[in-house]
Amino acid sequence: MASAVEQFFTVKAKIATAEREAGRKAGAVTLVVVSKTFSAADIRPVIEAGQRVFGENRVQEAQAKWPVLKEDFPDIELHLIGPLQSNKAKEAVALFDVIETVDREKIAAELAKEIARQGRSPKVYVQVNTGSEPQKAGIEPREAVAFVARCRSVHGLAIEGLMCIPPADENPGPHFALLEKLSTKAGVEKLSMGMSGDYETAIAFGATSVRVGSAIFGSR
Ligand SMILES: *Cc1c(COP(=O)(O)O)cnc(C)c1O
Numbered sequence: 001m002a003s004a005v006e007q008f009f010t011v012k013a014k015i016a017t018a019e020r021e022a023g024r025k026a027g028a029v030t031l032v033v034v035s036k037t038f039s040a041a042d043i044r045p046v047i048e049a050g051q052r053v054f055g056e057n058r059v060q061e062a063q064a065k066w067p068v069l070k071e072d073f074p075d076i077e078l079h080l081i082g083p084l085q086s087n088k089a090k091e092a093v094a095l096f097d098v099i100e101t102v103d104r105e106k107i108a109a110e111l112a113k114e115i116a117r118q119g120r121s122p123k124v125y126v127q128v129n130t131g132s133e134p135q136k137a138g139i140e141p142r143e144a145v146a147f148v149a150r151c152r153s154v155h156g157l158a159i160e161g162l163m164c165i166p167p168a169d170e171n172p173g174p175h176f177a178l179l180e181k182l183s184t185k186a187g188v189e190k191l192s193m194g195m196s197g198d199y200e201t202a203i204a205f206g207a208t209s210v211r212v213g214s215a216i217f218g219s220r
Contacts, residue, residue, distance in 0.1 A: 004042065005049045007216045008033065011199075015210065018203040029203050032079050032192070034213030037220045040065040046216070047073055055100075055211050057082025059091050066095060081163070081192075081211055083137040086110040093118050100125040100163040100192050102151065103139045112155040125161035125192055126151065128182060130175040133167055141178060148186040161190025161208070172198045176205035 002010070015029055034055040035043045043054070043065070052075055056062035062078065070076050079098040089110035092099055099122050102108055115121050126148055129138030139147045144162070151157040162183050166175035176193050183191055194202025196215035203210065214220060 003045075004217050005045050007218075008046050008049055008051060011212055011215055014200060015203065018200040022204045024203065029207055030209040032081070032209050032211045033216055034081065034195075034211050035217065036061065036082075036213065038217050040069055042217060043069065047076070053077045053079065053209075055079040055081040055213075059084070059088045059095070062095060063091060079192075079211075084111075089114045090118075093120055093122060096122050098123040098125065100161070101127045101137060102157070102159075103127045103129075103137050103147075105147075105150070108151045108155045108157055112157055115157075121158075123160050123190075124151070124157050125163045125190060126159055126186075126188075127163045127165075128179060130164045130178050131167035131170065136165065136167075138164065141182060144182050145186045148188060159186075159188055161188050161192055162186065163192035165195070166193075166198075172201055173205065176202050176207070180206045 015031055019026055019028055030053055032053050032055040033051050036057045066078055077097045079100055080092055080096040081100050084092055084101050084107055086106050093114040102124055127138040128141055128144045129136050130141055148159050151159050162179050164175055164179045166172040179193055190208045191206055192209045193207045194210035196212050199210035199212055
């Protein structure tokens with residue numbers, strides 16, 4: 001199999017093609033390289049190839065590998081893309097630059113408290129459970145617009161984006177379209193949607209960032 005660095009350049013090229021085909025501006029889409037389960041030694045060559053934006057889905061795993069990498073490469077932007085427990089809000093605010101998975105009042109309140117306490121302000125997105133799957137995190141689509149408004153008015157969080165993970169066994173297009181529609185209603189600019197199997201589709205539906213892991217690092 002090709003190396004992670006080779007795959008990284010392949011994905012970058014495919015993103016550029018998808019932007020062009022969708023009539024989007026070159027560079028409109030940010031690649032978030034998802035490095036969960038891979039070690040700092042696996043990740044470092046991709047950073048050295050020029051990548052700076054990464055995603056992890058567990059706070060504890062990220063704490064074990066990213067502080068050293070961030071010290072070596074201060075312009076790294078780290079995204080939390082997995083569920084956040086309220087007892088990890090402190091660690092999450094300290095380490096992450098974007099938290100994509102706010103989906104309930106308690107998390108919003110804890111984040112707001114930590115942001116005020118630490119004087120550090122990660123960007124915040126709301127996760128939407130577009131397929132209303134019982135086992136999946138995210139706010140219900142019909143509650144999303146009001147939840148974004150409450151995050152802003154009650155908790156003072158500057159919500160910048162929405163994020164979704166469509167059901168694995170469905171055509172993702174309608175889910176991406178739904179997230180895009182909700183972002184307009186909620187007045188947020190960023191759309192985090194699309195993974196290894198469907199990032200080109202997500203770009204056609206307006207993704208501003210795509211989260212790609214296995215297409216770069218191989219299967220987990
Ligand atoms: C693991 C993960 C990804 C990356 O998935 P791949 O299919 O490996 O690209 C994207 N988003 C979230 C939320 C994830 O947990």
